[in-house]
Amino acid sequence: MKSHRRRSSVAMVLSAVTLTVGLAACSSTEDSARLTWYINPDGGGSNPEGGGQAQIAAQCTEAAGGAYSIEIQLLPNSASDQRQQLLRRLAGGDSGVDLMSLDPPFIPEFAQAGYLAPVPEDMVEAFTEDRVESAVTASEWDGKLVTVPFWANTQLLWYRKSVAEAAGLDLEGGNVTWEQLVEAADSQDVTIGVQANRYEGYTVWINALIAGAGGEILVNPGPALEDIELGLDSDAGREAAAIVRSVADARVGGPSMSTSDETVALNLFQDPDTSGFLVNWPYVWAAFPANGVEFIDDIGWAMYPATNDEGDPAPPYGGISIGVGAFSEHPDLAYEAAECITSHEHQLLYMVGTGNPASRASVFDEAEVVEQFPMADVIRDSLEVAVPRPQTQYYGDLSTAIQRVWSPPNGVDPDATPARSAELIMDVLRGEALL
Amino acid sequence: MSTATAPAETKTPSKDKALLSNRAKAERRLGWKLAGPAFIVMVAVTAWPILQAIWLSFFRYRLTDPDAREFVFLGNYSVIFTDPVFYQALRNTLLITVVTVAVELVLGFAIAMLMHRVVLPRRTLRTIVLIPYSIITVVSAFAWLYSFRTDTGYVNHWLNTITFGAWDSAFDWFGSWAPAMSVIMVSEIWKTTPFMSLLLLAGLAQIDGAMEEAAKVDGATFWQRLFKVILPNMKAAIMVAVLFRTLDAFRIFDNVFIMTRGANDTETLSTLAYKQTIDRVEIGMGSALSVVLFLMVFAIALIFIKGFNVDLAGSRK
Structure with a gap:
């Protein structure tokens, strides 16, 4: 009776989960994959017009023309709490982590543990072109690019x-x-x-x-x-x-x-x-x-x-790189989305919207940026010589x-x-x- | 209620099995049938994690590197018991436990007496006293943190004013061990004194008013009545209150975590275990620390119940 009871309760939980997942899948259009992007809090919050990552997510969803849709999930405030949450999800093999905004010092740990889907060979060039040196270094592990440089920070x-x-x-x-x-x-x-x-x-x-x-x-x-x-x-x-x-x-x-x-x-x-x-x-x-x-x-x-x-x-190096979860069901689409997220247009939008500097050097020449950040050239010079924190798992x-x-x-x-x-x-x- | 009374009823006949009537046997079977499922669930959700923690504590096991998992038997325990960090955390935990429970007992008793005697706004008073206890610990920890910080706090300004400028208005409360521990303890005391006073109030209510009146008629002073009549008659309630609070205080986590995160040697056993398990994802070492913490809490409960003869069931009646 005991085991029967346990079995039936397990079955109930399972069916509830399947039902929820099923309903969630139905809510987006049938042939479009839903990607979940775990973002660190920025000035834009979860507002799709706030100038932050939420807005980029909305714009990339639209640009994808139905190939995928990006849904955002907000991570905690501090970098260590963000790491904790992602780490625990990935350690449990969570397939719901498609894209994540990662603080550079934690990239080696995630990469070494096999939590990041490999960057497609043919996309490496697109992900490193026009990027400041420190942003590329911080996105690598063991000589390979493992994440996509998004924005770059320096003191x-x-x-x-x-x-x-x-x-x-x-x-x-x-x-x-x-x-x-x-x-x-x-x-x-x-x-x-x-x-x-x-x-x-x-x-x-x-x-x-x-x-x-x-x-x-x-x-x-x-x-x-x-x-x-x-x-x-x-x-x-x-x-x-x-x-x-x-x-x-x-x-x-x-x-x-x-x-x-x-x-x-x-x-x-x-x-x-x-x-x-x-x-x-x-x-x-x-x-x-x-x-x-x-x-x-x-x-x-x-x-x-x-x-x-x-x-x-x-100068210290900070910022965010985009990682693709190893257990994601759509790693190819996620990398496509990462390309959209880190495009020149979106890095410009992000820098102007939140004040977080771009990892693309050309963004600093844009008139809007020069006007809003009188110190833009100092930031870019600083980023070129910035030193990331020790890279180790x-x-x-x-x-x-x-x-x-x-x-x-x-x-x-x-x-x-x-x-x-x-x-x-x-x-x-x-x-x-x-x- | 029904589950609490069922074992009590079956207890008396079980002393002598021969005397167990058919009816009593049937009642006992029914009792097990009714309470059994809950009992099984309880064992499953408590015993299983405890056993798993004990098992994991024998390994060197990092969550991000599962392939390197290695059986070290008592290795983690030997690291714990030879590391000064553990003893510092133990000393802090003991200090917080002893100081907060002692202060709470005295304060809580005074408040309980007040609540017991005051007749007019009785319900309002009890509600007000209970407010700190109803606040989530993390929230109260943040409130105390912000009031003591040099940039957002007001405490330094008040102290500066009442000491006519003698107090340094930029005093960093969280910059060194002693002041940081004081704030942690004050916050803990503020938060949980109401709980203590509530338990003590229940004890006070149990005392037969006639005894106190008799002592009064005999000419006993207030202090004589307190120490000779009131306190001896509520010993059981006091011991239960002290036991509950000791077990709680020994596991202190929130205040330390919010205010210092263990900086300036303010680490406690719970924050230390958290650091190994959640921050460092060293599941083996974290489990070993949790087992040590569990054994200590278990020992405290045992000392109280066996050593001081605390009758948990009796005081609940």
């Missing part, structure tokens, strides 16, 4: 022109170093907005500092665990640690530097009494007028600060371990912290430590 240095002038800093003329910035902020009694909370943004900063000193967190990106070689315990690592510590010691990182994320840093810069400098993504340009900042004319922008006098700056562990050892910033010891973080990463990866 700039934002500053108060009056403060820079008073401190004698020439930010329009050339690169500025972190040391000069700290000195200038200290002398003018203003702040530098940075991201040093124990979260992904802190790894972004540390990676940029190490890369700026000519180093690498991960020396040999690749799949095998036993081959992993870390470059944290190096002169570049120590230089990066010294900069983090100097910002904390000079107390120019604001009163809550150890918990500051992008928003806290932005708030700090918007405070007219203490605002001096800020490293942040270009979305802040749209945020200033929206938040009622009164000194917009006094705000300048420049290339990300250099770690030292010798090297060039290595163990990125999550690596990043969390770095954040843990380097927190709080005022406890960073240039001689010990980089080495300790390297040690913890290896222990964690070998399964010999908790994280």
Whole structure:
């Protein structure tokens, strides 16, 4: 009786599921495939006319002429929560994940786990032409293109022109170093907005500092665990640690530097009494007028600060690439849709609509973009030299371990912290430590 | 109700099987038939995941790399018990449990006494007291987070005002261990004191008013009545309330997760287990931690029930 009961309840659930799926399939036209695109929240929300990914989805559906229709699903706000949700779906073999907006650091993990459908050979050229260098690098894994570069992000240095002038800093003329910035902020009694909370943004900063000193967190990106070689315990690592510590010691990182994320840093810069400098993504340009900042004319922008006098700056790279789920029932159509989503026309629409920079270099020459983003050329230059975060399938562990050892910033010891973080990463990866 | 009374009825005759009448036997069979399906479902949804977690805890198993799954037997446990991170999380969890339960007991008792005595707006008062408990923990955690943060918070400004400027209005509550833990505990206490007071109120209501009156007539002071009459008579209710809250507090997750995500050494056992299982998708290590957490919760319940003779069934009558 028990098994009968269980069987019948299982049958009931199954039939309910089949019914729902069947009904859902009927709702679109019979010969058009329905593709589900998991998008990260952007300024457009789920509004098909909001200038965001939802609008692109609607336009591509129309352009497909019935071959496919794209339906969007909104992912959580933070990048780590987005990864979690997609990962759990894909680990369960969810065929409903056709297209997904992926944060670059998670691409290797997804690719290595076999969660991404292979990019068709004949489309590789279309997906890489006209793209900025960093966007292509970030979309690859193990020497192969595994996702389609969509939009590309990079951090700039934002500053108060009056403060820079008073401190004698020439930010329009050339690169500025972190040391000069700290000195200038200290002398003018203003702040530098940075991201040093124990979260992904802190790894972004540390990676940029190490890369700026000519180093690498991960020396040999690749799949095998036993081959992993870390470059944290190096002169570049120590230089990066010294900069983090100097910002904390000079107390120019604001009163809550150890918990500051992008928003806290932005708030700090918007405070007219203490605002001096800020490293942040270009979305802040749209945020200033929206938040009622009164000194917009006094705000300048420049290339990300250099770690030292010798090297060039290595601005952080961010953005979104489009991945196609390995369990999708229509991978070919999904790649066709990805081509439509990342077209010149749609990247332009997206940049103008949400303020997120395109991965296609030619978009930056468009009149609309030049008008709306006076700093467009700096963004493009920054994207050409931007350095992605370490590419490894163990990125999550690596990043969390770095954040843990380097927190709080005022406890960073240039001689010990980089080495300790390297040690913890290896222990964690070998399964010999908790994280 | 019917399921709760059925085992109680069959309990007495089961002491002596020979005396079991046909009717009692039939009733017992009926009881099993009625409660059986629910019992089976309960075992299926609780015992099965527990057993699976124990099994998985013997493996090194990353969800994104299932081919590399490797049997390590007690390897995960040995990592846990030799890692300082685990002991830090354990210390935090114990501290939160002891402090919050103690404070809640005192506060909750005071509120229960008030609710017990106040006659006029009785229902309104009880509703008001219960409001924090009806708020979702994540929501209350966000409310406390925002009120203590340096950019959006008002607490620093208030403290600055009442100390005539002595308090630093830019004090970073979440920047170091002690203040962060304090906010986490204050939020937890605010949220769950009503639950404690509600359980204690039920205990207070059980006390025979005549006993208290007799003590009063004999000239006992308020404190004498409290410690000699009221408290001894509601011991069972107090122990049940403390047990429930201890088990709850030991599994604290939401407040820590929202406020610090374990930064500045504020990790607790639940957030640590979450990190291994959900963030790192290390199913083996996460399961091992969950098993450890389960055993500890189990031990707490056992100590209370056996050690302090808490009669869960008795207090419910």
